[in-house]
Amino acid sequence: MKIVLILGVQMRQKLRPAIAFPPSVILQEELEAINKSPADLPEAVQQVISNNRAIDEDIALELAQLFNTSSALWLNLERNYQEYLSWKAREQPVQ
Secondary structure (H helix, E strand, O other): OEEEEEOOEEEEEOOOOOOOOOHHHHHHHHHHHOOOOHHHOOHHHHHHHOOOOOOOHHHHHHHHHHHOOOHHHHHHHHHHHHHHHHHHHHHOOOO
């Protein structure tokens, strides 16, 4: 929780993460941009696209090579999405 000091008065402000999309959404868009189909990719990447697997270091390296990016980009997308899911789970009322 962030504490903001305004004119000598302490205020508590809850910070919320921005909405994060599953890496599979971005991956699908990038595949369309280079005219590739998921069937052209290794099984592990296909599992990421179908939301059955998270991006790990090995998959991130494959994606970095395919899209000429860094592996950190793909790992950060996954980490940010997992963090968002954790935040969202905590915000849901317990029933």
